[in-house]
Amino acid sequence: MEYLNHMIHPLTRIGHVHLKVADLDKALAFYNGVLGFEITQKIGNSAAFLSAGGYHHHIGLNTWESKGGKAPPSGTTGLYHTAILYPTRAALADALRKLIAANYPLEGAADHGVSEALYLRDPDDNGVELYWDKPEAEWPRDAAGHLKMVTDRLDLEDLIKA
Numbered sequence: 751m752e753y754l755n756h757m758i759h760p761l762t763r764i765g766h767v768h769l770k771v772a773d774l775d776k777a778l779a780f781y782n783g784v785l786g787f788e789i790t791q792k793i794g795n796s797a798a799f800l801s802a803g804g805y806h807h808h809i810g811l812n813t814w815e816s817k818g819g820k821a822p823p824s825g826t827t828g829l830y831h832t833a834i835l836y837p838t839r840a841a842l843a844d845a846l847r848k849l850i851a852a853n854y855p856l857e858g859a860a861d862h863g864v865s866e867a868l869y870l871r872d873p874d875d876n877g878v879e880l881y882w883d884k885p886e887a888e889w890p891r892d893a894a895g896h897l898k899m900v901t902d903r904l905d906l907e908d909l910i911k912a
Contacts, residue, residue, distance in 0.1 A: 766808050766809060767808070767809055767810070767832040768809075768811075768812070769809070769811055769812075769829075769832075769872075769876060770812060770814070770815055770816035770819070770874075771811050771812065771816060771873070771874045772816055772817065772820070772873075772874055773818075773873065774796065774797070774798060774811060774812075774813050776873040777798075777872065777874065778798055778811070780854075780872050781800050781811065781872070782800060784852045784854055785848065785880075786802075787800035787801060787808065787809060788800060788801055788802070790805075790807055791807070795813075796813050796814060796817075797810070797811065797813070798810075798811050808834075809832075816874075821874055821875035821876075831869070831876070831877025832878055833878075833879040833880075833881060834880050835883065836881065837882070839882050839909070839912045840912045841882065842868070842881065842882040843909050843910055843912035845868070845880050846906065846910055847910060849870070854870065856868055856869065856870050857869045857870050857871055857877075859904040859906055859909075860901050860902065861900070861901075861902045861903065862901060863884075863900045864884055864890070864899055865881045865882060865883045865884060866882060866884070866909065867879050867904070868881070
């Protein structure tokens with residue numbers, strides 16, 4: 751397969767994620783109750799849309815094809831994780847405090863040099879990354895100036911103080 755040699759517009763962003771869930775109430779308990787996304791619209795017991803800051807939706811949840819369903823088994827294709835970008839380190843620390851208060855387990859945490867990230871699973875076993883980007887001037891680079899991301903241990907005790 752030959753790849754096209756043109757680049758996407760640099761201001762292009764991924765706008766939202768829409769997830770198939772088995773139980774809408776459990777999904778809402780996580781995305782609204784634990785993470786704090788606002789419900790902007792609910793369609794009966796089959797779908798809901800959530801946002802941060804009044805946007806129409808960042809997350810869509812539905813049971814249209816998945817009510818009572820099971821997560822795909824490991825080793826199959828599908829969503830690895832959705833990543834939720836927090837504006838500051840303090841906002842990510844607040845998310846960590848909410849997870850701790852809800853006794854919600856982390857699957858991992860990492861300092862990638864360019865960002866700090868928390869990893870967990872939602873009630874439908876979808877991977878979720880909560881992260882903030884460090885200022886670009888702090889991103890690690892090699893001698894030639896190329897980006898050199900890492901996966902180092904994230905100090906959660908230091909993060910929670912932010």
